[in-house]
Amino acid sequence: MTVCIQEDVFNVEKIISNIRKNKSSIGAIVSFIGYVREFNKSKKTKKLLQMDLEHYPGMTEKALNKIELNAKSKWQLEDVYIIHRIGKLKPTEAIVAVVVASEHRKNAFEACEFIIDFLKTDAPFWKKEISDQQIESWVQGREEDYKKKETWNFHKE
Amino acid sequence: MKINVLFFASVREIVGINAKEVDIQDSENSPHKLLNFLVKSEQGSWVSLHKDKHLIRLAINQELSDWNDLLKDGDELAFFPPITGG
Numbered sequence: 001m002t003v004c005i006q007e008d009v010f011n012v013e014k015i016i017s018n019i020r021k022n023k024s025s026i027g028a029i030v031s032f033i034g035y036v037r038e039f040n041k042s043k044k045t046k047k048l049l050q051m052d053l054e055h056y057p058g059m060t061e062k063a064l065n066k067i068e069l070n071a072k073s074k075w076q077l078e079d080v081y082i083i084h085r086i087g088k089l090k091p092t093e094a095i096v097a098v099v100v101a102s103e104h105r106k107n108a109f110e111a112c113e114f115i116i117d118f119l120k121t122d123a124p125f126w127k128k129e130i131s132d133q134q135i136e137s138w139v140q141g142r143e144e145d146y147k148k149k150e151t152w153n154f155h156k157e
Numbered sequence: 158m159k160i161n162v163l164f165f166a167s168v169r170e171i172v173g174i175n176a177k178e179v180d181i182q183d184s185e186n187s188p189h190k191l192l193n194f195l196v197k198s199e200q201g202s203w204v205s206l207h208k209d210k211h212l213i214r215l216a217i218n219q220e221l222s223d224w225n226d227l228l229k230d231g232d233e234l235a236f237f238p239p240i241t242g243g
Contacts, residue, residue, distance in 0.1 A: 034243050054166055055234060055242070058217035084242065096243050116243060122221065123243025124235075126166035138167045141239025 001072070001080045003064040004136050005055060007087040019079045019101050026078045028105035030112040032098045038091035040129075051089045051097045056124035060084075063123040071100075071115050075107040082115065084125065114152060120145040158183055158230035160191060161214050164238035168213060172202045181228075188234055189224040206236070214239055 012031055020026055036051045057063075066079045078101040085095050098115045102108040121143075127139040162177045168174060181199040185194050192210070206213070215222055216235045228234060 037214055051212055053242070054164070056165055056216070056237065057217070057234070059216055062219050063221075120243045123163065123242050124216070124237060127241045128166070130211065138238065139241040141241055 001065075001068050002082070003061055003068065003076045004081075005057075005060055005084040005086055006083070007085065008016050010083050010085070010094065010097060012094075012099065015081050015097065015099050016085065019081060019099060023078060023101070025103060026101045028108045029099060029101045030105070030108040031100075032096075032116050034096050035098040035117075036089050036091050036093050036095055046129070046135075048053075048091050048129055049132045049134070050130040051095075052127045052128040052130065053086045053089060053095065054128070055084075055086050059124050062121065066156045067115055067122060068120045070118070071111045074114070075102065077102050077107060077111055080111070080115065082119070084119075084123070084126070117145075117149050117152065121149050158186075158228075160228055161233045162191070163233065163235040165179075165235060167238045168206065168236045171205055171209070187225050188217070188222070188228065188236075191228065191234065209213045212238060 012033060016029055019029065036048070038048050049133060064082050071077065071080060072157065081099040083097045089095060098112050100108045100112040100115065128136055129139060130136050158181060160179050160181060162179050164172050164175060179195065181191055181193060181194055185191055192203065192207055198208050213236050215224070217226055218227065218233050
């Protein structure tokens with residue numbers, strides 16, 4: 001299991017080949033990758049120039065490790081890799097990747113969705129958008145993300 | 158008791174600082190009471206923060222927490238807006 005927070009660009013192919021190294025029991029790998037959108041459909045007039053990503057060092061790692069452990073307790077998994085970028089990102093760049101390996105596909109599909117759903121509400125990252133007009137605005141939290149998390153019917157420890 | 162208070166993202170911009178050590182009475186042992194103490198003793202941007210209290214999330218010792226959870230000497234308390242990662 002790995003949690004990684006970094007400014008640098010990441011390579012999902014490399015992550016997958018690292019996970020598969022010496023692990024012949026892996027039969028399925030599911031990956032989710034989140035990207036920076038250039039246009040936000042809900043804000044029609046804005047074109048994004050840059051996205052600034054801030055986090056709470058220490059708490060972020062703890063929160064992501066906890067999410068990984070919770071996923072491992074719910075599904076039988078061979079490996080989990082969460083990588084999240086911070087700092088200045090340009091439109092179309094990848095922000096986050098969740099890569100889950102398991103023996104059979106069902107566990108990997110479900111655990112990957114579970115991890116990104118909890119990351120959205122429990123891992124302390126914040127996004128600030130800078131438009132091509134140099135207007136800065138903090139991205140607002142989405143109620144749908146909380147509703148989506150609730151669908152897991154997960155009991156807080 | 159002493160509480161190390163941290164501020165992130167839009168909350169940091171409201172108060173204008175990253176961190177502050179707050180010395181409070183033992184009876185003011187919750188985030189709710191600590192913020193009330195700052196509003197009363199210093200006013201300024203703490204009043205704006207208090208006004209937006211319903212929009213603020215918090216963590217005690219790096220665990221998501223509630224306004225009425227208990228604080229103890231040496232705790233790290235963080236105030237921040239709703240999370241928007243991923």
